[in-house]
Amino acid sequence: xxxxxxxxxxxxxxxxxxxxxxxxxxxxxxxxxxxxxxxxxxxxxxxxxxxxxxxxxxxxxxxxxxxxxxxxxxxxxxxxxxxxxxxxxxxxxxxxxxxxxxxxxxxxxxxxxxxxxxxxxxxxxxxxxxxxxxxxxxxxxxxxxxxxxxxxxxxxxxxxxxxxxxxxxxxxxxxxxxxxxxxxxxxxxxxxxxxxxxxxxxxxxxxxxxxxxxxxxxxxxxxxxxxxxxxxxxxxxxxxxxxxxxxxxxxxxxxxxxxxxxxxxxxxxx
Numbered sequence: 001x002x003x004x005x006x007x008x009x010x011x012x013x014x015x016x017x018x019x020x021x022x023x024x025x026x027x028x029x030x031x032x033x034x035x036x037x038x039x040x041x042x043x044x045x046x047x048x049x050x051x052x053x054x055x056x057x058x059x060x061x062x063x064x065x066x067x068x069x070x071x072x073x074x075x076x077x078x079x080x081x082x083x084x085x086x087x088x089x090x091x092x093x094x095x096x097x098x099x100x101x102x103x104x105x106x107x108x109x110x111x112x113x114x115x116x117x118x119x120x121x122x123x124x125x126x127x128x129x130x131x132x133x134x135x136x137x138x139x140x141x142x143x144x145x146x147x148x149x150x151x152x153x154x155x156x157x158x159x160x161x162x163x164x165x166x167x168x169x170x171x172x173x174x175x176x177x178x179x180x181x182x183x184x185x186x187x188x189x190x191x192x193x194x195x196x197x198x199x200x201x202x203x204x205x206x207x208x209x210x211x212x213x214x215x216x217x218x219x220x221x222x223x224x225x226x227x228x229x230x231x232x233x234x235x236x237x238x239x240x241x242x243x244x245x246x247x248x249x250x251x252x253x254x255x256x257x258x259x260x261x262x263x264x265x266x267x268x269x270x
Contacts, residue, residue: 004067125172
């Protein structure tokens with residue numbers, strides 16, 4: 001992904017960011033104008049350098065692009081620099097920009113790629129279903145950029161950006177030639193891990209949300225039943241064998257769609 005901290009002028013960043021979007025950003029300027037409630041001519045003139053954004057408009061651009069809080073502050077500073085009326089003010093703003101660049105580098109340096117997530121990073125990853133969903137989406141052709149992932153999962157660009165930054169920093173995702181890919185780091189959980197329950201809860205909550213949608217491809221099955229202890233054990237073994245078959249299908253299967261399988265088999269007790 002294009003990092004805003006590589007730029008000292010906001011138009012250069014915008015042009016690079018838009019070109020990195022699907023179809024090289026075709027139609028995005030119009031979407032930005034609608035989002036900002038301004039005429040498309042204004043956006044065009046800003047990109048060409050004939051006009052500049054107000055600070056209020058700059059904040060909306062940052063929101064449209066899904067920038068993080070630090071990135072948004074940096075973007076607004078770049079716009080302030082472009083609007084500065086004298087060299088004295090420009091020097092002050094440049095110092096602020098330099099300090100914020102330093103801060104961003106310190107944050108990056110603290111993020112270490114690891115093959116197995118630490119407990120601290122597991123707490124972040126399993127805090128919400130979107131972390132594992134976004135990671136899986138990067139394996140699907142056509143969903144290796146922020147905009148398409150956010151749109152498909154109905155997430156804000158800002159949240160998607162925060163998640164992708166985390167996934168990239170931990171090695172759960174990587175970037176190759178401008179495209180996001182699933183990384184080498186593992187998210188495997190031991191059965192004793194406290195995050196197992198959180199993971200199950202996140203995706204079962206997502207299943208409940210999906211039930212309200214009319215989609216014939218979905219399958220939701222709930223069947224309380226009474227049966228012998230022997231047959232209960234037999235059904236558990238059947239489920240395990242089924243999951244083994246699922247693994248064999250998934251392994252060679254090309255990544256085209258994101259699905260979730262939730263199975264619960266338990267004895268109802270007080």
